[in-house]
Amino acid sequence: MKMKRWRPLLLVLVVVAVLAAIWSYVMIATPPQKTLDQKVQDVASQLKCPVCQDESVADSPSLIAQQMRAVIRQRLQAGESEQQVIDYFVSRYGQQILWSPPWQGFSMLAYLVPFGLFTGGCILLFFILRDWSASSLAPGGTAKGNDTGAEADDLDEGDFALYRQQLEAELAADDPVFASQYARHEKQQTEAD
Amino acid sequence: MYFSDVGVIAIILALGFAVYTILVAVLGALRGIPALVVSAKRGVLVVAALLLLAACALVISFLVHDFGVRYVAQQSDLSMPWYYTFAAFYGGQEGSLLYWALMLSVFSAIFVFTSRRAPAALVPYVMATLMGIEVFFLFMLATVSSPFVRLPNPPADGVGLNPLLMDPGMLIHPPMLLMGYMSFSVPFAIAVAAMLSGRLDNEWLRTIRRWTLASWTIQSTGLLLGAWWAYHVLGWGGYWSWDPVENAALLPWLTATAFLHSTMVQERRGMLKVWNLCLVVATFALSIFGTFEVRSGVISSVHSFAYSDIGGYFFAFLVIIIVFSTALFVFRLPKLRPEQEFDSVISREGIFLFNNLLLVGIAFATLWGTIFPLISAALSKETMSVGAPFYQHVDGPLFALLILAMGVGPLLAWRRTSMRALWRNLGLPALAAAACAAILPLAGVRDIFANVGFAVCAFTAGAILYELWRGMRVRHKHGEPYPVALYQLVQRYRQRYGGYIVHLGLVLLAVGVIGSQFFQTQENAVLQPGQSMNVIGYQFTYLGNIDAINPGSETITAQLQIWHEGQLLGYIYPGRTFYQHFDNQPASLIPIPTFGLTDIYVILYNWQGATSATIHIFVNPLVPLIWYGGLLMICGGLICWWPARRRKTAIQPVAAIRRGQGRTVVGNENVTEEDDRVGVETRAEASSARTGDTQSSTGKRDEEAVI
Numbered sequence: 035m036k037m038k039r040w041r042p043l044l045l046v047l048v049v050v051a052v053l054a055a056i057w058s059y060v061m062i063a064t065p066p067q068k069t070l071d072q073k074v075q076d077v078a079s080q081l082k083c084p085v086c087q088d089e090s091v092a093d094s095p096s097l098i099a100q101q102m103r104a105v106i107r108q109r110l111q112a113g114e115s116e117q118q119v120i121d122y123f124v125s126r127y128g129q130q131i132l133w134s135p136p137w138q139g140f141s142m143l144a145y146l147v148p149f150g151l152f153t154g155g156c157i158l159l160f161f162i163l164r165d166w167s168a169s170s171l172a173p174g175g176t177a178k179g180n181d182t183g184a185e186a187d188d189l190d191e192g193d194f195a196l197y198r199q200q201l202e203a204e205l206a207a208d209d210p211v212f213a214s215q216y217a218r219h220e221k222q223q224t225e226a227d
Numbered sequence: 228m229y230f231s232d233v234g235v236i237a238i239i240l241a242l243g244f245a246v247y248t249i250l251v252a253v254l255g256a257l258r259g260i261p262a263l264v265v266s267a268k269r270g271v272l273v274v275a276a277l278l279l280l281a282a283c284a285l286v287i288s289f290l291v292h293d294f295g296v297r298y299v300a301q302q303s304d305l306s307m308p309w310y311y312t313f314a315a316f317y318g319g320q321e322g323s324l325l326y327w328a329l330m331l332s333v334f335s336a337i338f339v340f341t342s343r344r345a346p347a348a349l350v351p352y353v354m355a356t357l358m359g360i361e362v363f364f365l366f367m368l369a370t371v372s373s374p375f376v377r378l379p380n381p382p383a384d385g386v387g388l389n390p391l392l393m394d395p396g397m398l399i400h401p402p403m404l405l406m407g408y409m410s411f412s413v414p415f416a417i418a419v420a421a422m423l424s425g426r427l428d429n430e431w432l433r434t435i436r437r438w439t440l441a442s443w444t445i446q447s448t449g450l451l452l453g454a455w456w457a458y459h460v461l462g463w464g465g466y467w468s469w470d471p472v473e474n475a476a477l478l479p480w481l482t483a484t485a486f487l488h489s490t491m492v493q494e495r496r497g498m499l500k501v502w503n504l505c506l507v508v509a510t511f512a513l514s515i516f517g518t519f520e521v522r523s524g525v526i527s528s529v530h531s532f533a534y535s536d537i538g539g540y541f542f543a544f545l546v547i548i549i550v551f552s553t554a555l556f557v558f559r560l561p562k563l564r565p566e567q568e569f570d571s572v573i574s575r576e577g578i579f580l581f582n583n584l585l586l587v588g589i590a591f592a593t594l595w596g597t598i599f600p601l602i603s604a605a606l607s608k609e610t611m612s613v614g615a616p617f618y619q620h621v622d623g624p625l626f627a628l629l630i631l632a633m634g635v636g637p638l639l640a641w642r643r644t645s646m647r648a649l650w651r652n653l654g655l656p657a658l659a660a661a662a663c664a665a666i667l668p669l670a671g672v673r674d675i676f677a678n679v680g681f682a683v684c685a686f687t688a689g690a691i692l693y694e695l696w697r698g699m700r701v702r703h704k705h706g707e708p709y710p711v712a713l714y715q716l717v718q719r720y721r722q723r724y725g726g727y728i729v730h731l732g733l734v735l736l737a738v739g740v741i742g743s744q745f746f747q748t749q750e751n752a753v754l755q756p757g758q759s760m761n762v763i764g765y766q767f768t769y770l771g772n773i774d775a776i777n778p779g780s781e782t783i784t785a786q787l788q789i790w791h792e793g794q795l796l797g798y799i800y801p802g803r804t805f806y807q808h809f810d811n812q813p814a815s816l817i818p819i820p821t822f823g824l825t826d827i828y829v830i831l832y833n834w835q836g837a838t839s840a841t842i843h844i845f846v847n848p849l850v851p852l853i854w855y856g857g858l859l860m861i862c863g864g865l866i867c868w869w870p871a872r873r874r875k876t877a878i879q880p881v882a883a884i885r886r887g888q889g890r891t892v893v894g895n896e897n898v899t900e901e902d903d904r905v906g907v908e909t910r911a912e913a914s915s916a917r918t919g920d921t922q923s924s925t926g927k928r929d930e931e932a933v934i
Contacts, residue, residue: 042650049661057675060668075749082612088470090614092749093463095815095832095843130610134617135599140607144599148592148621155584163577 070110077106077116081123082133090133231296231375234284238373241277241332242365244270245358252358256351256424264351268339271354274361275332282329285322285374289315295381298322298374304387306779314398315388320537321374323405327518328364330409331357338413338438345417345434352420353413360412363544372537387779390806390814396456404453404476407446408514411479414439414486415511418504422555425562427500435507436490437868439483444864446480451857462815464747464828464845466853469618474597475517478590482510485586492579495641501560502583508552513590515545520597578636585629592621619744623676627683630737633730634687637694652690659689677745681738688734691727698724721866728863735856742824742849750844751832759790762827762844766790772837773800781805782816785831785840789820796820801831801842826850 068076078092083099091099091106102123109119123131135141248270255263285298289312294300302315302322317323335357342350368374388397417435421427453473458466467473486506493499519541596613603611638652663685667678695713702712717724752760754769761767770786784802788795799818806814819828826847833841 042654046657049657053661053664056665056668060673064673071749080616082614088468088614089463093465093468095462095830100832128610130612133612133614134620135603135611135613140603140609141611144596144603144611144613144617145621148588148595151591152584152588152625155588159580159584163580 070107073110073116074103074107077110077119078103080120080133081131084127084131229293229295229377230284230287230291231293231377234281234288234375235369235373237277237281237284238365238368238375241274241281241328242362242369244273244277245361245365248274248358249355249362252351252355256348256355267351267354268342271332271335271339271358274358275336278325278329278332282316282325285325286313286316288375289313292385293381294383294385295377296374297376297378300378300382300385302385302388304385304779307387307393310398311388311393314392314401317401317405318388318392318397319374321368321372323401324364324367324372325374326402326405327409328361328368330406331361331364331412334410334413335361346426346428346430348424348426349417349420349431349434352423353416356416356419357412360416367537367540371540387806390780390804391460393814394456394460396452396460400449400452400456403445404449407442407449407476408479408517410438410442410445411483411511411514414442414483414507418507419552419555422504422559425559427504427562429494432490432494436487439487439490439507439510440864440868443480443483443487444861444868446476446483447857447864448861450476450480451854451861454857455854458850459817459819460815462817462830464749464830464847465743466850469593469596469615471597472517472521474593475513475520478517478594479510479514481586481590481593482506482513485583485590486510488579488586489583492576496576498576499580501556504556506583506587508548512545512548512552513594515541515548519545575636575639575641578632578639582629582632582636585625585632589622589625589629592625593618596621626737627680630687630734631683633733634683634690637727637730638690652693655693656686656689660686674745677741680741680745684734684738684741688731691731691734695724695727717866721869721871725863725866725868728866729860730863732856732859732861732863735852735859737856739849739852739854739856742852743847746848748846750846751841753839753841756838760842760844762846763822763825764791765796765822765827767799767829767842767844769840769842772834772840773802774837779807781807783831783834784816785834785842787829787842791822799829801829803831821851824849824851 075092078099079090081091081102083089083091083094083096083102085096085098086094089096089099091102093099106119109122110116114122120132129136129141135144137145248267251263251270252267255261255267288296288299289303290309292299292303292305292312298319298321299315302318303312307315315322317326335354338345338353338357342353345353414435417431417438421431421435453476454466457468457473461468483506486503489499489503489506493503519538596617599613600611603609634656635653638649638656640648660682664678664682667681672678672681695716698716699709699712702715703709707715717728750760750762752758754760756769756771759766759768766789768788768790770788773784773786775782775784782802782804784800787799787801789797789799797820799820800816801818802816803813804816815830817828817830819826821827826845828845828847830843830845831840832843
């Protein structure tokens with residue numbers, strides 16, 4: 035019995051281990067390497083095209099975006115890191131060249147506020163649920179005669195058969211597929227009686 | 228007397244009738260005089276007829292090219308084909324306001340026609356609220372934003388439609404999206420009516436849910452068409468740029484989705500009443516906010532052609548809505564107590580709450596990102612742009628969680644689920660996810676986030692398909708072939724299986740989004756005639772440029788052949804069109820040949836004379852799945868919404884045996900109050916809930932219990 039209870043957990047552990055093994059194998063066998071094109075693309079997609087409406091340098095067909103992509107390529111080829119290239123554009127155009135708020139100063143709020151509220155919401159949800167389920171399990175809970183053991187372990191067989199009979203009668207009335215089975219069931223019932 | 232004068236008169240008359248309808252409806256409801264309510268119903272119909280007349284007047288003014296009307300002169304010219312001339316109706320602000328008002332009156336009329344099905348006590352208040360909204364629009368149309376203003380000296384020809392709008396998408400995307408925005412006013416009106424009359428029972432819920440489903444489906448269609456249009460016209464290789472106006476259209480969709488899910492909790496458990504009302508009100512407020520944002524120009528966007536000075540009025544309207552709704556809440560709060568308590572964190576209710584948290588979280592993050600430049604400019608004096616990377620980082624993970632919850636949710640029973648039943652149900656989908664996570668990296672998908680995303684999608688698709696298959700298997704055992712079984716399942720339990728179809732569509736769409744976000748590549752080449760570029764095994768051979776000059780515009784296209792394994796597959800013509808009326812503003816012509824599930828998106832960047840072209844190619848894997856998935860979602864929405872056949876046989880409700888026994892046997896629902904349509908639904912739920920509940924004691928029973 036005890037073994038049985040642990041089996042699913044064991045299974046999960048095995049699956050996770052296999053996945054981890056595959057991942058580390060793939061990572062070690064062929065370490066990820068960005069091509070120059072990908073690097074240019076990564077940098078360009080973090081910069082806003084200065085003359086367009088809401089387009090990044092990577093996506094814009096405008097002349098200035100094409101020139102900026104060429105500059106990015108040159109600078110990366112000259113050995114600068116991606117961050118250095120971005121910093122270069124920030125020093126020339128200012129903060130508004132960045133296509134999303136940088137992770138510094140005031141603009142961190144852009145990320146922190148939604149994250150904070152979502153976390154707060156999760157915590158609130160947890161407490162609400164705990165509160166509600168605690169109060170429903172309390173002995174003096176309101177109108178709780180029926181759900182102290184809804185796991186059906188304590189549904190006695192008579193109740194269950196009755197419920198099932200009712201369900202099948204309704205399905206039969208409603209849906210021809212179940213009619214034949216219901217008739218059979220009825221017959222058994224009368225024979226039993 | 229011009230046609231436009233007919234329009235002016237119709238709008239003023241409609242304004243009068245709308246005000247009359249409000250007064251009569253409220254009076255009829257307060258004093259309980261049925262004759263007044265009937266009169267109000269007729270008032271709604273008259274308003275609809277008058278607005279139809281006004282709309283006809285504008286359409287005729289367009290079609291006869293009456294450039295004496297300022298709006299017609301601004302939006303159309305003689306060279307435009309008749310269908311764009313017709314579509315120019317909603318090409319500008321005044322016309323789109325008229326379209327809004329027209330659609331609102333049409334929906335109000337539909338509500339009146341179907342009001343037999345709605346709770347009678349609510350109907351007058353719903354009509355009054357709808358007409359209240361209508362009054363605002365009619366007031367705008369009659370005063371500051373009339374499409375029928377005449378020019379003292381009519382020009383010989385009009386300015387014409389903005390070239391970005393001269394596209395087949397124009398014929399259907401703006402009307403759909405505007406209709407989507409507008410249609411959220413019906414659920415809002417039903418919610419306000421419920422608060423005014425104090426009736427928030429299950430009958431109310433069914434009415435509001437059906438209307439919300441309709442709005443949801445319309446808005447989904449509008450969003451999908453918008454994405455499709457952006458993809459085919461704007462020429463940046465993508466379909467969704469997190470533009471403020473796109474975000475504004477997404478926000479009410481998100482809250483409406485949250486509402487559709489949490490109503491199920493209210494229906495079955497009598498909980499979350501306040502929360503649901505908040506969601507309905509928020510949905511409507513957000514759709515007005517969207518209109519305000521487009522019109523006011525406070526936030527820069529690609530939809531900038533729509534800027535105008537009426538933003539202030541919309542802002543005032545928004546404030547009125549929020550104040551009015553909040554006051555109603557405070558007034559009604561004592562009536563909104565939950566009827567039942569929660570049982571377990573691991574239950575359908577629990578996951579619905581989590582789903583609501585996620586959807587509202589995504590909506591908030593998106594709204595926050597949209598208005599953050601304003602906040603930043605006001606508080607820290609820094610100019611800031613919030614673009615796609617922000618939303619990808621913030622909304623992306625939340626969407627992944629949402630899809631995960633979508634897979635787990637249907638496997639949980641109402642009230643509580645035993646861990647063991649959960650294991651049983653989750654086993655197969657989890658295996659699918661694990662297989663996906665194992666195979667993809669070996670197959671060369673190297674990005675860890677993309678892999679996690681695909682695995683989540685595999686999990687949810689597995690869970691949904693497993694559910695479908697279980698249902699089909701039970702019916703198959705009763706003698707139905709599998710296809711018939713599937714049809715019967717969907718046909719009989721529309722809400723449930725329609726919902727699964729929507730979920731499946733969203734998963735497909737998510738796979739398409741992950742594919743195109745993570746694996747898009749670009750190629751760029753300057754080509755001379757005869758030269759070619761190779762993209763994923765296809766060869767694009769450049770032949771030369773074609774320059775075509777039409778009245779009012781000039782089009783330059785490059786001619787390219789597509790070759791694959793020595794075979795000529797066809798020709799494509801990427802190009803640019805320049806419109807003289809609009810400072811030679813270019814519009815792109817973008818051929819997008821699809822090979823398998825990969826789109827090749829070809830743009831003409833630059834050219835010299837007839838013999839040199841800079842061709843830019845985006846390789847967009849899996850994008851077609853976005854359109855298929857979107858279509859599936861719309862189909863699912865329609866299935867959920869589709870009215871049920873009215874059956875004649877009255878069925879003895881399950882609750883009867885409960886009463887007979889003096890105790891609840893499987894006490895999940897208030898079946899007594901359901902009508903037969905929902906009764907079927909409820910039984911389906913009851914038995915599947917039982918699947919979870921009874922499995923722990925008797926494994927065999929679940930086979931029968933699925934249906």
